[in-house]
Amino acid sequence: MHSKLLDKKYRKNNNLICSENLYKGACVNIKNSNKTFQVIGINLDKKICWVREWPFASNSKKTFALEISKITLQIFCSNQSSE
Template identity: 80%
Template sequence: MIHSKILDNKNENNNLILSEKLYKGACVKIKNSNKTFQVVGINISKKICWVREWPFACNSKKTFALEISQITLQIFCSNNFSE
């Protein structure tokens, strides 16, 4: 089941610092990537989320699971597709 409730994102190793809560629809950066991704689902109990590249192509449905600890930064989702 996909949870859309807000998640407190705390990392015991202090490797991850997010200024806001993680939520479905948030845009994030992840470790080892310069791309922007959008959170499309969250499983709080398993500490994973599903993301897709942002902006996404209308004909593309490529999502993948990711450990929440792999998120490095939450950012604003720009509507400017030239970025």
């Protein structure tokens, strides 16, 4: 089960998280996806972060840039892999 890491008082409109509370290694949900992603880099000046699907496959190194405003929820990362 995933738990929310951010208190509601830190949320922006439409349940989007504030970039000041985001950190490298955090697992997040993003708009228009049911998957979990892990933050691997953050550029607060440009309001973007780089994410990869979580849990990630050892043979896959796909990462992509994402506007921080597309993140809808910060969650605990599960250590279980989907096999």
